[in-house]
Amino acid sequence: MSASPPALKDPYQYDPAAVEEPPRGLFSILRRIGPGMILAASIVGSGELIATTTLGAEAGYTALWVILISCFLKPALQAELGRFCIATGETGLAGLTQVPGPRAGLGWVVWAWVGMILMTRFQIGAMFGGVAQVLNILIPGVHVNVWVVVLLGVTLALLLGGGYERIEGLATIKVGLFTMLTLMAALLLIRHPQDFNWDKLMQGLNFDLPKGGLATAVAVFGITGVGAAELIMYPYWCVEKGYAQFTGRQDGSEDWKRRARGWVRVMHFDILATMVIYTVATLAFYLLGAGILNSRGMVPKANDMIPVLSRMYTETLGSWVIWLFYAGAIATLYGTIFAATAAESRVFADLCRLLGKFRSDDYPARIKYRQRFVWILTVVPAFGYMLIQSPVNMVKAGGVAQACMLPVIAVGTLYLRYRKMPRELHSPVWMDAGLWIASVAIFGMIGYYLYLLVAF
Numbered sequence: 001m002s003a004s005p006p007a008l009k010d011p012y013q014y015d016p017a018a019v020e021e022p023p024r025g026l027f028s029i030l031r032r033i034g035p036g037m038i039l040a041a042s043i044v045g046s047g048e049l050i051a052t053t054t055l056g057a058e059a060g061y062t063a064l065w066v067i068l069i070s071c072f073l074k075p076a077l078q079a080e081l082g083r084f085c086i087a088t089g090e091t092g093l094a095g096l097t098q099v100p101g102p103r104a105g106l107g108w109v110v111w112a113w114v115g116m117i118l119m120t121r122f123q124i125g126a127m128f129g130g131v132a133q134v135l136n137i138l139i140p141g142v143h144v145n146v147w148v149v150v151l152l153g154v155t156l157a158l159l160l161g162g163g164y165e166r167i168e169g170l171a172t173i174k175v176g177l178f179t180m181l182t183l184m185a186a187l188l189l190i191r192h193p194q195d196f197n198w199d200k201l202m203q204g205l206n207f208d209l210p211k212g213g214l215a216t217a218v219a220v221f222g223i224t225g226v227g228a229a230e231l232i233m234y235p236y237w238c239v240e241k242g243y244a245q246f247t248g249r250q251d252g253s254e255d256w257k258r259r260a261r262g263w264v265r266v267m268h269f270d271i272l273a274t275m276v277i278y279t280v281a282t283l284a285f286y287l288l289g290a291g292i293l294n295s296r297g298m299v300p301k302a303n304d305m306i307p308v309l310s311r312m313y314t315e316t317l318g319s320w321v322i323w324l325f326y327a328g329a330i331a332t333l334y335g336t337i338f339a340a341t342a343a344e345s346r347v348f349a350d351l352c353r354l355l356g357k358f359r360s361d362d363y364p365a366r367i368k369y370r371q372r373f374v375w376i377l378t379v380v381p382a383f384g385y386m387l388i389q390s391p392v393n394m395v396k397a398g399g400v401a402q403a404c405m406l407p408v409i410a411v412g413t414l415y416l417r418y419r420k421m422p423r424e425l426h427s428p429v430w431m432d433a434g435l436w437i438a439s440v441a442i443f444g445m446i447g448y449y450l451y452l453l454v455a456f
Helices: 026-030 035-043 046-073 075-088 092-096 108-138 144-159 164-189 198-203 214-223 228-241 243-247 254-296 302-317 319-354 363-388 391-420 429-455
Strands: none
Touching: 026 254, 035 228, 035 254, 035 319, 046 075, 046 108, 046 198, 046 214, 046 254, 046 302, 046 319, 046 391, 046 429, 075 092, 075 228, 075 243, 075 254, 075 391, 075 429, 092 108, 092 228, 092 319, 092 391, 108 144, 108 228, 108 302, 108 319, 108 363, 108 391, 144 319, 144 363, 164 254, 164 302, 214 391, 214 429, 228 243, 228 319, 228 391, 243 254, 254 302, 302 319, 319 363, 363 391, 391 429
């Protein structure tokens, strides 16, 4: 008689045997980070390679301040949502569905998230199209749409049944590859005085709105740095990394408080490391778009997106780098498909749990729903690209939806902080101040953008 298969370990349920003291030394802490690397794999993709460079191409250096604010503000929301997850053991949607307001089975914030994710399928479709365009350049005999189908099959093979460790490992490799190439090209841009000077750079800090690229600026604010989609993803990766299990069930004891604060500290290092990576990458992409493409009047569009973007690298590093660009573009864009779909399938599975489709302790059912959504979340955008065939506009559509979702997430995060967070784990005053500054700034920026879009 064959032995029964081992029970799947459920990271969403407390396990007394999993309780663990948090690391103390810097290197020990750095060995325990990881959720942010998956997030960075999702971030350093469509937002940077397509939307950020397009904004630079359209507006020059004028919108540099948009990039900086986008990267520096939103981690305050990310940290509070992660803190809530570690303190309570609840998922992001489980917390946000408690926000007061209209309900239809679940809270209005959750349904707003669903609407945003439907729009971000355009972004994932753009990723399929971008990678397929590169592969079509390398092997012209295979049509772009055929490559999309091939990529769809590879994605399904990688994600169906894929656990946290596989996703974290692939995400870390992806983040490092193209970021280093782009940073090198951006540094060499400084040696091209016809494309770059410090006066132009400083003009980008004047808080002037770009006249020609307003819609792109909205999209960039929505998806660069930690986008609205990634803010909801992050607590799930914290759960699957084990931060909540390591902390243990809240019992008010001094041991629990010590563990909770320690694992929150690990999470803060995770967020900080991620922020440094995506800020450097985003600035590098933007400077290349503003310095190279804008000065030559070149803006990525539809089927010429990849050839135009490649100019940023060949103009700074030389024609020899074109093959590295192709490899990096494939890794960057495909990594976004992989990381984003892995996260969103988990969140949608949790949505089904909250709707009563399975019990919270039924982990095999959670995996079954997750795999179903892997199919939906990859097949729909892949075929969406075949219908629309314009990666740049598809990224903008998803980015604007994410930007409009940011104020909603800010409201939800503030509610969790002041109504649902255990008192023992309240954030310090300076972090509360950062949360309020980020929330007010998000409301102000998105409100002003929407006003300009309507008025003009």
